[in-house]
Amino acid sequence: xxxxxxxxxxxxxxxxxxxxxxxxxxxxxxxxxxxxxxxxxxxxxxxxxxxxxxxxxxxxxxxxxxxxxxxxxxxxxxxxxxxxxxxxxxxxxxxxxxxxxxxxxxxxxxxxxxxxxxxxxxxxxxxxxxxxxxxxxxxxxxxxxxxxxxxxxxxxxxxxxxxxxxxxxxxxxxxxxxxxxxxxxxxxxxxxxxxxxxxxxxxxxxxxxxxxxxxxxxxxxxxxxxxxxxxxxxxxxxxxxxxxxxxxxxxxxxxxxxxxxxxxxxxxxxxxxxxxxxxxx
Numbered sequence: 158x159x160x161x162x163x164x165x166x167x168x169x170x171x172x173x174x175x176x177x178x179x180x181x182x183x184x185x186x187x188x189x190x191x192x193x194x195x196x197x198x199x200x201x202x203x204x205x206x207x208x209x210x211x212x213x214x215x216x217x218x219x220x221x222x223x224x225x226x227x228x229x230x231x232x233x234x235x236x237x238x239x240x241x242x243x244x245x246x247x248x249x250x251x252x253x254x255x256x257x258x259x260x261x262x263x264x265x266x267x268x269x270x271x272x273x274x275x276x277x278x279x280x281x282x283x284x285x286x287x288x289x290x291x292x293x294x295x296x297x298x299x300x301x302x303x304x305x306x307x308x309x310x311x312x313x314x315x316x317x318x319x320x321x322x323x324x325x326x327x328x329x330x331x332x333x334x335x336x337x338x339x340x341x342x343x344x345x346x347x348x349x350x351x352x353x354x355x356x357x358x359x360x361x362x363x364x365x366x367x368x369x370x371x372x373x374x375x376x377x378x379x380x381x382x383x384x385x386x387x388x389x390x391x392x393x394x395x396x397x398x399x400x401x402x403x404x405x406x407x408x409x410x411x412x413x414x415x416x417x418x419x420x421x422x423x424x425x426x427x428x429x430x431x432x433x434x435x436x437x438x
Contacts (some may be wrong), residue, residue, distance in 0.1 A: 162237045162273040167229055169240070172272075178265035182254035187305035188215050189253045190223065193399045195434065196238040196246035196273065202399070202434050204231065206362045211252070214301040223252045224267045233271050243275035245435075248401055251304065264402035276400060278435075280427050282419060283396070285336065287385050288312045288324035294357035302359060309337035321410060323396065326383075328357045330438040333383040339404070340364040343388055344422045350387070353380035363397040365398060367426055374426060374429070385411040393420025402434070403427040 161172040183189040192211050195202040208227055215225050230250055238246055250273070255267035290312040292299060308326065316324030316337075323336040333352050335341055340361040342351045349371055352358050371378040388394060394406035394417060403426055406417040 160242060160275060162241050162271075164233050164237050164271040166266075166269055167385075169236075175270070177253060177268055178263070179269070180257055180258040180263040180265050182258045183304055185257055186254070187307075188220070188249060189301070189304035190220070190302055191249060191251045191304055192302060193357055194234070194248040194250070195276070196241070196248040198244055199235065199239050200436075201234055201238060203362050203366065204234070206365070210302065210360065210362065211250075214303070217301055217302070218297065220252075220254075222267065223254065224269075225252065226269070230269060230271075233269070237271045237273045241273045241275070245276045245278060247274050247276040248272070253304075253316055267294075270310045278402060280419075280424065280430060281401070281404050282407045283322040283404050284320075284410075285323050285325055285394070285396075285406050286316050286319050286321040286410040288326065290315070290324065290326045292326055292328050292357045294328045294330070294334070295319055296357070299357040300354055300360055308340075313337040314367060319410070321408075325388075327385070329368060330382075331384060332356050333385065333388065334358040335361075335399075339401065341383075341399040342367065342395050342397065342423075343383065343391035344393040344395075344420055345387075345391050347376070347422075349376055349378040349422065350381045350383060351378070352383055356382060361397060361399075363399055363402060363430075366430065367397055367403070370426060370429060374379065374425070376426075383404060386410050389413070389415050390427075391417070393423055395420075395423035402407050402430050 163172045164173045192207040251270040253268040256264035312324035335358040
């Protein structure tokens with residue numbers, strides 16, 4: 158296995174001995190939160206934005222029992238990336254629930270887990286398919302990065318079974334939300350469009366950065382409810398996430414199969430963001 162750094166509750170442990178109690182409520186009910194952060198040398202890209210989102214998720218769902226400690230999380234994240242030998246890293250932080258009333262007498266404490274592995278940034282072409290997975294946009298869990306990831310996982314599995322890279326999830330109104338691991342943008346007539354948060358998509362940190370950067374570059378960017386038909390007639394499509402930054406879409410399968418060229422907007426945004434994030438690398 159490639160070099161992996163693991164911390165549990167602020168203490169480094171061998172990844173082969175990293176464990177969570179079988180009585181942890183997260184195992185039984187999927188209660189917990191996580192964040193995925195790009196690490197570059199000893200920097201954590203957009204760390205404050207990621208921790209803000211985690212804190213907002215705790216407040217929104219009433220998960221104060223997770224014992225969220227922003228200073229401790231930040232300190233542990235920085236310790237972990239400094240120990241990893243790679244310049245570019247995938248960094249993940251998890252908060253588990255801890256004790257469950259289902260098992261009296263067993264009360265493990267909530268866990269804060271940090272994992273760091275090496276990573277390589279690339280502008281990778283991908284193929285998407287609209288999957289039958291549907292979310293309810295007004296579900297309290299939507300828009301929060303929880304450890305309950307069944308819908309996203311099932312969408313990804315169905316995409317892979319069909320020979321595609323990622324699956325697109327729609328909401329009950331037939332609007333595009335996101336893929337199982339990325340936000341979605343389309344370009345049409347030199348304008349950018351992305352689903353609004355009210356669609357049920359995650360408030361992606363990279364999504365926000367793309368919208369901010371597009372404004373700086375005088376690229377008009379709008380939040381708009383999108384349908385599979387809007388994607389079919391787009392000039393270009395790309396997805397965004399913390400680890401991928403931007404990946405262009407070259408094929409989309411909905412009712413029909415549509416082909417695309419990698420477009421100029423996604424490439425210029427990717428190059429600019431990569432340069433900003435990597436700096437000296």
